[in-house]
Amino acid sequence: MRKIGDQIGSFLFVLPALAFFVTFSIYPLFKTFQLSFFQWDGMTKNMTFVGFQNYINAFRDFIWLKSLKNGVYLAILALIIMNSIAFILAVLVNLRIRCSKFYRVVFYIPPILSGIVVGFIWKWIYDPNYGILNGILDILHLSQFKRAWLSDIHTALISVSIASMWQGVGGSFILFLAGLQGIPEELYEASIVDGASFWQQFFYITIPLMSRTLMIVSILTILGAMQLLTIVIPLTNGGPGFETEVPALRIYKEAFSNYRFGYATALSVLLGIMLFIISIIQIKLRRTD
Amino acid sequence: MKVKLNRIFIHLFLISYAITCLFPLVWMISTSLKTTSEVYLNRNLIPKSLNFENYIKAWTEGNFSIYFTNSIIYTISIVVGIVIVSTLAAYAFAKLNFPFKNIIYYAFLMMMLIPIPGAFVPLYVLLVKLGIQNTRIGYILPMINSGLSVSIFILKEFFEQIPKELEESAVIDGCNKFQLYYKIMFPLALPAISTIVIFNALSAWNEYILAAVNFTDPNKMPVQQGLFIFQGQYFTRYELLMAATTIITLPIIILYLSMQRYIVKSISGAVKG
Amino acid sequence: MRRLVEKILGLIFVLSLVFLMSISYGKETVKITIWHYLNDRDKLLKTLAAQYTIKTGVRVEFQLYSGDQMGAKIRAAAQARTLPDAWTGVGLKGDLSRLAQAGNILNLTPYIKDWVSRFPENIVAQVTFTKDDGYNVEPGTYGIPLDVNNMQFLYNKDLFKKAGLDPNKPPKTWKEFIEYGKKLKEAGILPFATGFGTWAGLTMIQPYEFAYLGEEKLNAARLGKITFKEAGYERVLNLLVEMRDAGMFAPGTATMDLPTAEQMFANGQVAMIFDGSWAIGVFKMMNPNFKNYFVFFPPKDERAPYQALIPGGIGAYFVVNKDSKYIKETIEFLKWLTDVPQQAKYAKESFNLPANKNTIDPRTLGPQIAEFVKGMDKVYSYLAPFKNPRTEEILAKGMQLIILGQKTCAEVVKEMDETNK
Numbered sequence: 010m011r012k013i014g015d016q017i018g019s020f021l022f023v024l025p026a027l028a029f030f031v032t033f034s035i036y037p038l039f040k041t042f043q044l045s046f047f048q049w050d051g052m053t054k055n056m057t058f059v060g061f062q063n064y065i066n067a068f069r070d071f072i073w074l075k076s077l078k079n080g081v082y083l084a085i086l087a088l089i090i091m092n093s094i095a096f097i098l099a100v101l102v103n104l105r106i107r108c109s110k111f112y113r114v115v116f117y118i119p120p121i122l123s124g125i126v127v128g129f130i131w132k133w134i135y136d137p138n139y140g141i142l143n144g145i146l147d148i149l150h151l152s153q154f155k156r157a158w159l160s161d162i163h164t165a166l167i168s169v170s171i172a173s174m175w176q177g178v179g180g181s182f183i184l185f186l187a188g189l190q191g192i193p194e195e196l197y198e199a200s201i202v203d204g205a206s207f208w209q210q211f212f213y214i215t216i217p218l219m220s221r222t223l224m225i226v227s228i229l230t231i232l233g234a235m236q237l238l239t240i241v242i243p244l245t246n247g248g249p250g251f252e253t254e255v256p257a258l259r260i261y262k263e264a265f266s267n268y269r270f271g272y273a274t275a276l277s278v279l280l281g282i283m284l285f286i287i288s289i290i291q292i293k294l295r296r297t298d
Numbered sequence: 299m300k301v302k303l304n305r306i307f308i309h310l311f312l313i314s315y316a317i318t319c320l321f322p323l324v325w326m327i328s329t330s331l332k333t334t335s336e337v338y339l340n341r342n343l344i345p346k347s348l349n350f351e352n353y354i355k356a357w358t359e360g361n362f363s364i365y366f367t368n369s370i371i372y373t374i375s376i377v378v379g380i381v382i383v384s385t386l387a388a389y390a391f392a393k394l395n396f397p398f399k400n401i402i403y404y405a406f407l408m409m410m411l412i413p414i415p416g417a418f419v420p421l422y423v424l425l426v427k428l429g430i431q432n433t434r435i436g437y438i439l440p441m442i443n444s445g446l447s448v449s450i451f452i453l454k455e456f457f458e459q460i461p462k463e464l465e466e467s468a469v470i471d472g473c474n475k476f477q478l479y480y481k482i483m484f485p486l487a488l489p490a491i492s493t494i495v496i497f498n499a500l501s502a503w504n505e506y507i508l509a510a511v512n513f514t515d516p517n518k519m520p521v522q523q524g525l526f527i528f529q530g531q532y533f534t535r536y537e538l539l540m541a542a543t544t545i546i547t548l549p550i551i552i553l554y555l556s557m558q559r560y561i562v563k564s565i566s567g568a569v570k571g
Numbered sequence: 572m573r574r575l576v577e578k579i580l581g582l583i584f585v586l587s588l589v590f591l592m593s594i595s596y597g598k599e600t601v602k603i604t605i606w607h608y609l610n611d612r613d614k615l616l617k618t619l620a621a622q623y624t625i626k627t628g629v630r631v632e633f634q635l636y637s638g639d640q641m642g643a644k645i646r647a648a649a650q651a652r653t654l655p656d657a658w659t660g661v662g663l664k665g666d667l668s669r670l671a672q673a674g675n676i677l678n679l680t681p682y683i684k685d686w687v688s689r690f691p692e693n694i695v696a697q698v699t700f701t702k703d704d705g706y707n708v709e710p711g712t713y714g715i716p717l718d719v720n721n722m723q724f725l726y727n728k729d730l731f732k733k734a735g736l737d738p739n740k741p742p743k744t745w746k747e748f749i750e751y752g753k754k755l756k757e758a759g760i761l762p763f764a765t766g767f768g769t770w771a772g773l774t775m776i777q778p779y780e781f782a783y784l785g786e787e788k789l790n791a792a793r794l795g796k797i798t799f800k801e802a803g804y805e806r807v808l809n810l811l812v813e814m815r816d817a818g819m820f821a822p823g824t825a826t827m828d829l830p831t832a833e834q835m836f837a838n839g840q841v842a843m844i845f846d847g848s849w850a851i852g853v854f855k856m857m858n859p860n861f862k863n864y865f866v867f868f869p870p871k872d873e874r875a876p877y878q879a880l881i882p883g884g885i886g887a888y889f890v891v892n893k894d895s896k897y898i899k900e901t902i903e904f905l906k907w908l909t910d911v912p913q914q915a916k917y918a919k920e921s922f923n924l925p926a927n928k929n930t931i932d933p934r935t936l937g938p939q940i941a942e943f944v945k946g947m948d949k950v951y952s953y954l955a956p957f958k959n960p961r962t963e964e965i966l967a968k969g970m971q972l973i974i975l976g977q978k979t980c981a982e983v984v985k986e987m988d989e990t991n992k
Contacts, residue, residue: 016397018475022390023402025383026446033443034409037420041412051416052649052669098315101308103562113558114551115316117496121550122322123504125525126543130322132831137822138840160768160826162977175318183496184452187489187561191459221455229448236413248768248826249971250978257413264415265642267960268669273415281412288407335858422647431653510640511647514604514655526637530611533853534830 044274051270063275073276076254077283083170083255084234091174092181092226099185100215113186120179128243131172135159135244159245165252173240177233181226188222189215224295228288235284256280323547330356330541337536349537356541360524361516369503369521370549372438376502377495379442380449385491387446388453389479393465403454410447418511425512437512441505445498456490457483492560499553503546521546601900602630606658608641609887611852612921619913626907629900649675656895657905660714660888663697665956668706670890671713677891678711682902689909689927690716693952697884705794705955714888715905716926718917720848721883721946722774724870725939728863730842734758741867745810748870752819755842761821763814764836765845766829772970773963774882775845779807781951782875795958798988808980810872811973825971837861848943849886852922866942868949880951886923962991 045063049056067073098116102109119127134140135158143155158168196214205213216223238257241247247254247262260280264273329337330352332345357363390396391403421440422431430436460483468482484491506522513519525546528539607616613635620631634655636644642661648654654675660667670676687695698714700706728738734755742748752762765771780789784802792802799805814820821841824832829846830853836844837857844850854861869879889905891898907913914925924944957963969983 016395019390019394020396022386022394022475022479023396026387026406026450027402029383029439029443029446030406030409033421033424033440036424037414037417038409038412040420041414041417050669052646053672054674055672094315098312101312110558112312112316113562114555115319117554117558118319118323118551121500121547121554122326123525123543123546125539126322126326130325138835157823157825160823160971160975162972162975165826179319180497183493183558183561187456187493190489190562191456221459225452225455228451232411245826246768248968249975250968260413260415262964267964268665269960270415277413277415281408284411285408288411334856335860416643416646418643419647419650423651426651426653431651507640507643510636511644514634514653516634526640527610527613527635529637532830532847532849533611533856535856 041274041277044271045278046275047271048269049271050268051264052268056271059271063272064279066272067276067279072251072254073256073259075251076256076259079166079252079254080235080237080256082166083173083237084231086167086170087174087177087230087234088227091177092230095178095181095226096185098178098182099189100211103186103189113183116182117179119176122176124239124243127172127176128240131168131175131240132159132244135168160249162249162252165245165249169241169244169253172244173234173237176240177230180233181230184226184229185219185222188219188225191222192218220295224291228291231287232284235280326540326544326547329536330538330544332537334535334537352537352541353545356528356538356545359538360527360542362521362524362542362545364517365519365521365524368434368518371434372441372520373499373502375438376441376445377499379438380445380498381491381495383442384446384449384453384494385484385487386479388450388457389483391450391454392457393478393483394475403450406447406450410451418508421508422511431512432514432518434518437509437518440508441502445494445501449494449498452494453487453490456487460486489561492557496554496557500550503550600628600630601897602632603657603897603901603904604632604634604655605889605901606634606636606641606644606655607887608636608638608659608661610635610637612917615917615920619908619916623904623907627903629904631904645670649673652894654892654894656897656901657889657891659717660698660890663885664700664706665960667698667713667890668700668708668956671700671708675893676713677893677895677898678709679713679715679891679902680711682898683712683715683906686906687712689929691719691926691928691947693948693950694719694884694926696952698888704953714885714890715902715909716885716888717909718886718921718923719884719926719947720886720924721881721943721950722845722847723881723943723946724843724845724867725836725850725864726843726867727836727839727841728865730755730760730839734760734842738863741865742870743867745870745872745874749813749817749819752814752817752843756818761835761841762817762819763843763845764821764824764827764832764841766827766832767824767967767971767974768826769828770967771829771832771845773967776807776810776970777882777951777954778869778879779810779872779875780804782872782877782879783807785877786880786951786953790953790955793955793957793962793991795991799984799991800988804987805980805984806874808970808973808983811970812980815974815976820974825974833857836864847883848924848940849922851937851939851943855922864939866939866946868946879949881946881949883947883950884952885926888926958991962987965990 044056046058046060047056048059048063098112102112102116134142137143137155137157137160140158142158146152146155156164158164192215196218197210200210200214235255236257237255238261241253241255241258245253247258256276257280260273260276263269263276324343328343328345331348331350333347333349336346387406391399425431425436425440428436430439464482464486465478468478473481503520504522506520509520509523516523525539525542528535528542607613609616613633616633620633624630638661641658645654645658645661649670667676671678694716695712698716699710699712700708701710724741726741731738731741731751734751735758736751736754742751755762765775767775783806784792784804788797788802791797792799792804821827821835832841832844833846833850833853834857835841836846837854839861854864869881871879891901891905895901909927911927911930914927914930917923918925918930922940924940924947965986966983969978969986972978973980973983
């Protein structure tokens, strides 16, 4: 008896969130699932039921598959490069060196900037004639490495990736910083008494106790990479060719430019399922550690 | 000696990264001080003259007195709403038990993972059905909802790592669930809560699609709306746009400045206790 | 007897007064809401609206939203049936047809038949659907034009001089065009740029699509009735190869957007550009001192059998909500807005070509605009939709890759045909 009352009491904590979810999320989510089985242009009344055809077409769609490949590429780069930088920055700043407050603020400026500003700046940096990147190469006498960064099929994707990672470091940075706070000082103090060096502390205390935060950041990073949209449009809009197509951009274009709304929702569902599986794997992996 | 070298390298690394972060801000401000033709002709960082009046022009032409107030109202309501609702839910997922707990949690995760194209369309139809379209509450409520998934996800993990011993000693002292929540869990998770305050404030402040769809009364529009007046169909007045963007970026920076110290706030006091 | 008559007259007078008063109270103030995305003309439109209110007592409220907001707003409002009385149309026939099919916009033909002749026919044709045009919409006119434009080549007279070319003789033939490009390149000047990264690239080849294929075959190919290969589309794409091999494309052109190309042109960094008549206003804002440039019609390619037709036509136009409470009043307002005096003011202050053909006076508009106006009768009136909208994307991306030398014309045409099934 007491247990049921207890459970109801616990349930009340989730109730507000659930109320929001049921009101504002269930209907769009349900509609998305439902529409994925139809062919619909997004505006007129005629919707044709096509069963799983949208899903089947997705697997044959070379542009969609390329965008997935690009998404994975962006995610891997971000996981390795962006998060390493963010982690190092967080650890360093956390050492309470001088001016750490200054660094804490400055490192979060990129995520604060609007998409317009970031897109414009990086377009300018990459501009083949007037951009700083080529300008610096000239100064360093490395002119043979100059490129039309955003138009060249070999460099377009990585250029977009760098711009996006630059903006993303700040977010990972403050999450890591928050995570570092959860490690009790005493552990470090005790290890120093035992004669541990900085690196030993790092590998035996910091990293294991950050595993949860690392998982959160990984999941959010992968999500961010696969759902990247706002920065790609001003930079390359998916070009040249389809070199910088990313999943969210594909979905957006299919829905609003190509008038294939049903197909776009099927792509969203597929993407969601993929991300769900990846996230679950990461969560479970951490638990078994 | 070795320690000193290390310190120098550390600072070098940090400073170079800091420069890349500050650079856009410098560029924004420099552009905002140029004249129209200078923006396109003079690509240098240093403007020929300091046209501070661009800021005044941007403020008035962008109608910011109205939009700013609106954005502040929306952002505060949305963030407060998200913090309350998500901390309650995350606490429950982390520490309490109730039927269907896992299913509900994964349902929330789904929201975070599926990018719904044009989610604003069924959302708007719903708002019309509820009769709250073109109202402030009709904007704030769905916005609270959109921030819940990620916040709950992050917070649940942080709540889970709060040691059980703290809970147990509090229960022995006679705390019920709710007191546990606000006396112990909430303060201990302050770093994580500050983080989600910042994340959500940022996305609420920068949002403009749902606002455009929901509001037909221009006096209820948020601050991003003010930026569009400077972006013409064929031409953009960048100097005013950058002045406006700088103005808009300031409140977020100020918010971040005040919140970031909670992220590194020492919790050693509570742990020792 | 007389007092009775007076009383009755008095009563009639009072009753008439009451009756008249109730009529004017019963008539609520008419308020028309119009959404638009013409940022730089917001003030101008509001000024004109105020003028109209003073004249007729009808209140007109213009609300400004940005281009992408507009698309989202219209979609959502269409589903929820809360559309405004009128709004500026987004996109052309492709997008317009969806709105018409969904029953959101009014078929204006019966309402405007008395005055629609003030607009050039090929302009009205761009917002009119006919029975067999492939769009599946009830025939009629669905938009009221506000301004018009067309797209041609522009060139920098000073840079021409620098390369030893006659600044008053722009290229008339394709051969000359390529030769000029080579000369400019030799003189160290970037010959040409336009926004191949966006829709602007597609417009540049359109004159040559018409010149090589002719209107009939071009539209048949787009509708999927014949393949692009059969229509000989490869020859059109080959023009890009000729330009590329002559070194005419400025670096980065493949993914450039139009504003960037315009910036380069206004700064004197590129000699030629393909752009619309609205660019006059853009250049003026970008570089007020930039004046020594002029317009030329797409150079004639001797190998092409048909007349080249240029992209252009309607700029901004209004559509009317089918479920509006004030259909008559809205259309009345739009009629007034497109009358000669209002159009003259509009053109003068916004550098857009007015839709009302009676307003166009080269003497008040400046040399470049006047030259653009000359091209209005060569604007094509009908370009069929692609059978599969994705084909357009394939073409646009294909062009980018051709410019970069990564794909051949034959490959792109093959992909287009595969997609356009």
